[in-house]
Amino acid sequence: MSVGSRIKELRKEAGYNRVAFAEKIGLPPTTLRNYETDKREPGHNFLTTMSKEFGVSVDYLLGLRTNRNPVILDDDGVSSKKHSLIESIVRMDEADVDVIAAAADALIARREK
Secondary structure: OOHHHHHHHHHHHOOOOHHHHHHHHOOOHHHHHHHHOOOOOOOHHHHHHHHHHHOOOHHHHHOOOOOOOOHHHHOOOOOHHHHHHHHHHHOOOHHHHHHHHHHHHHHHHHHHO
């Protein structure tokens, strides 16, 4: 799967059409189209932005890995349940992430008492 195909797939999974997503990331829609159709190769700044936006590694975007999880999460100490939770959070909107973050903070504070 090409870089463009992966970006397009992630964008669609996140529920964005091309124009709305291009606007969100501050890119002309034609540039995004050229990346998604592999007419142009994106630079490292764009790949870094996509990595952060979708919670995947740049290696995944480049097709060097099939696992979407960022490399930092591949440590042996992280369970598959935690990986799944992180993947779910990546697909949430910011309001839902705020709710999850507040719940996590409350659980951690309760445990630390």
